[in-house]
Amino acid sequence: MNGADSLVRVRSPLDQVAVALGGVASLALVWLATGQIAAVAGFAAGLAALGAIAFTIARPRHAAAASETILPDWSVTVAAIDRDDAAIAITDRAGRLVCANDLYERWFGIAQAPPRLALDNASLERLAKAGRSGWRDGKGKADLIEGTGETAGGRWSAQVVRAGRGDDYLVWTIAAIAGTDLVADLVPHLDGKLGRALSQAGIAAAIVDPDGKIRAHSAGFAQRATGDGAALLTGTDFTALLRQDEQDRLSWARDGLRGAPLTMYYLPVADPDMAVEPDYNTTPSLILLADNGTGLGGGSSGDGTAAVPHLEALIGPLPLGLAMVDRDGRMLFANPAFMRAAGREAGGPPTYPTDLVVQEDKGPLSDAIRRFAQGPASSGDIAVRLKGMAEEPVSLSLAGVRGLGDAAVLLGLTDSTEETRLKRQVAQATKMQAVGQLAGGVAHDFNNVLTAILGTCDFMLLRHTPGDSDYDDIQQIRANSNRAASLTRQLLAFSRQQTLRPEVLQLPDVVSDVSHLLKRLIGEKIKLVVTHDRDLGAVRADPTQLEQVIVNLAVNARDAILTKGDSGGRLTIATRRFTAADVRAMRTAIMPQVDYTALVVEDTGTGIPADHLGKIFEPFFTTKDTGKGTGLGLSTVYGIVKQSGGFIFADSEHGKGTRFTVYLPVHYPSAEEVAAQIAVPVAEQAGWSGGGRILLVEDEDMVRAVAERALTRAGYTVTTASDGDEGLEIVEGGAEFDLIVSDVVMPAMDGPTMAREVRKLRPDLPVLFMSGYAEEQLRKQIDIADGVHFLPKPFSVQQIGDKVGAVLAASKGG
Structure with missing residues (x-):
């Protein structure tokens, strides 16, 4: 053990006293041994040097030992982070808030620690991402976080830094984002390089308050408005510097009648990051004025429609049908939605919008465009009939536009194809329901009359025998009465009021049972083709009524084929499987999205004209010659299908044939039905x-x-x-x-x-x-x-x- 180590181990005051006494004793021994003061002094100096070295070595070790036992003093930390311009918070690895300054407590409280604060969802995600970056990379930031609930309206930026001896803490610094005065920021630019660059491009710029007074302007604006680039126009009425001719064209007032037309662009100066929509009635505007033919890119166009390309680029992608027309009624452009709504997607827009409407509406539309182009700025609607949809009038919106050169009238047209189709379906359904109620009432009263006729005939037949002169006449009356009763049953079928006895059955079985009858009905010239899908679901319907549906459709198909010519044709009867996914892919709002088994009857006959297709299911409507049809065949089919819970659709192309598709929902038996099938019925x-x-x-x-x-x-x-x-x-x-x-x-x-x-x-x-x-x-x-x-x-x-x-x-x- 060396001397330095001995000194490092001197810890307590008693040890220090003992060392001092030892030093004095050592000096006494040296004096007794040598008797020389110089020797004693040298020995003392050596002891002092060794003591100083030992003290120097022992001091940092003592401080380190002391630091290992003393806990952090958070009061010092709180004093260090006390700031008025930012909220400071310290969190540990468990996400707990261990320290925060007063501003953090005022803004967010101390119940929650970042990133779990009262913020909107997007801000919470950005703050959580900053926290993950802080733990991973040592630092992170969120440029914008916005409050909600109690902190609604607040907007801040956040920075986070990892700290601590073991990197155990995150220090969050959250600063408020002050609202920027864009107008104040923009004014120096108009006086500087931006203003000069715009002037060189032939564009005069000014900031105008909502009351029409000029707040700031470029030197180029002053030059064009007054002829003096150094003129100060602040507070001047903006409109006093411009003039408007009879055709609503703008020009500089100082140029008089010889002034060149101007194109004006204006942009409200509002912060795009504001959470609340700005009030444009109180927001200043940046106004740019350029001679017609000078676009913002410095290009030139001699037709006086410099604003049209920019408007076309803006309006083109919109789903609303919009078009621009000049003062002479010429179409400048139309976006795809407008042409789609007008029924003219191919070939581009016409020269004049009047080319889209029927002859009778050309004059009123032309007059309306002229009125909106020349009168004061206003808007309105006009009902017109498009060439492709002459039966259904559509509403065409017109709005007079000012300050865009020759682009004078904005046209608006909404694609109403789907709306028109739904209106027709609702009208058809309403009409069919009303006719059905009428047919049911007529059938009821008619049945009372037929009951009396048939009963009277039966009593008369009891008094006459076959061979009697009156017997055959009575039988003829009775036969005609039964035929009339058949007509009433068809009326009841159409009105969905007939008596059905539904059974659970397979459509192919019904088609098979009636096929032998169909071959006799359609004759030798018409080929009957029958096909079936696999895995067809069972349906619940009256088999007798379904046979009547097939027979009626087949008879109509036979007549259509024979009307086309004597060469014959083909009648196809098929059963198809349609799943709920297939129905969903059909995008129909009429049929519920369930499984169906479909009956398809298709012929190669004359087809049904488009103007007749919507009327074929109406009772007594027929295209056959007088005496060859009652007009109740398809109406009966319609009633049977609807009463069975199904749907029927007709598709036809005139001259090529017709296809009827009957959709019947697949029947899945309930537990009660299964039990009823097992039970033994009791005979009546x-x-x-x-x-x-x-x-x-x-x-x-x-x-x-x-x-x-x-x-x-x-x-x-x-x-x-x-x-x-x-x-x-x-x-x-x-x-x-x-x-x-x-x-x-x-x-x-x-x-x-x-x-x-x-x-x-x-x-x-x-x-x-x-x-x-x-x-x-x-x-x-x-x-x-x-x-x-x-x-x-x-x-x-x-x-x-x-x-x-x-x-x-x-x-x-x-």
Whole structure:
């Protein structure tokens, strides 16, 4: 151990005293040994030198040891970061706030540490990115962060630095971004090099306040306005330095009538980074004035439309249909959206906008353009008919534009193709619904008449035998009545009020069942082609009605092919699989996006003219010769498809053929349906021979008379009533009946209301409703579940007798 080490180990005051005494003793021994003062002095100097060296070596080690045991003094740090111009915060690796100055607390509080502050989402992302850069690279920054909630309106910049002996802390410095005075910043530039550069390019520049007073200007502006480049025009009325001729062209006032036209550009001087939209009514504007033909790039154009290229570049990409027209009515340019809305995407814009409209609208459009071009700046609309869409007027907007040379009128046109298509669909659906309601009402009344005719014919046939002179005539009347009844069923099908008995089935099976009939219907000249997709989903529909759909479409296709010529043609019937993804790709707003099985019927006939395509599903609309069609075929198809929950569309090209596509939703059975399929059905009693007492309620006299005679002849005791009130009075009077046979729709009290009141007295009394409306529609309106049966009109004498017998047999168990 050397002497220096011995000195470094001197730690406590006692050690220091012992060393001092040892030194004195050593000096005494040297004096006793030598007796010379010089020797003692030299020894003392050596001891002093060694002590100084030891003290120097021991001092830093002692300071280092002391620093390892003393905790950081954050009060000193707080004093060091106390600033009035920036918020300072220190966070540790756990993201906790360990220290912050007063300004940080006033701005953000101490509940949260950066980067988790009350900022908008974009600012939080920028601040978090700066923090990650600080830990990774030692520093980071966020140029702009904006407050929200309690800090709304605040705008700051942030810097972050990694610090600490172990790089365990981040020091955040957040400074407010002061709003810049762009006008004040711009004024020196107008007086400097920027103003001189603009003057050399032939452009005069000035800053004008909202009240029209000049705040600052370039020397070139003063030169052009007054002839003296050193003139001071601050506070001068800007418009007093300009003049406007009869054609609204601008020029310098000092040039008088010989002044060259000017093009004016103006830009509101507002901070583009402001979170709030600036108020342009209180914002100064930078105004640039250039002679016509001098663009901002120094180019020249002799046609006096220097602003048009710039406007075209701005307006071209917009989705709004916009076009510019000069004072003579010539089209200067039109963006693609305008040409698309006008139905003229190919070939570019026309010479005149009047070339886009029909002949009758050319004059009014030309007059409107002239009026807006020459009058005061204003805007308005005019209804015109485009050449490609002459049936549907469109609204064309016009706005007079000033200060753009010859570019005088701005035209606006919106693509209304989709809107027009939706309007037609809504109008068609509304019309079809109204016609359907009318058809259902007509069918109901007609069925009452046919019931009386058929019943009377049946009674007459009972008194005549085959071979009788009147027998054949009665049969002819009955046959024509049945044909009329078929027409009423078609009306009910169109109005979606017919009685359907849906089943779960496969479309290919239905097509297969009806194929043999189709071959006979279409004849030898027409080739029948049938194709099917694989993995078709089952549908739920009435198979008989679906066969009627196929037959009606096939008959129409046959007539279209034979009308085209005697060379024959091809009829294709196909079934296709359409998934929900396929429907989504069709971009239709009509069909729900579910799985469908489609029936496609396509022919090579004459096709359907475009003006007839929207009317083909209307009842009694036909293009066939008189006497060759009722006009109910396609309307019946439409009603059956709609009542089955499907959709039907027609696509046709005149002269090339027609394709009908029927979409039926795929049926996925529920648990109740699966259970019902497993259950064993109970057979209904087929007949009754025990007689009974019948209450017959019918408001139509002729129908009531036929039904009474038919039931009396079948052995029943019949009591009649002309409406529901009379029938209820009979039951309340104590009369006993085995069955009530009632019409549904009657004046005053209808059939269902009467039945509900009767059930209060006789809960088990069965009711047989007879009506010309559909059974499904009536059951939705009748809230009587048990013991209710239905007989559709028109019916024959035999049918009403059999139905009454079946109902009594079911109610009495045999």
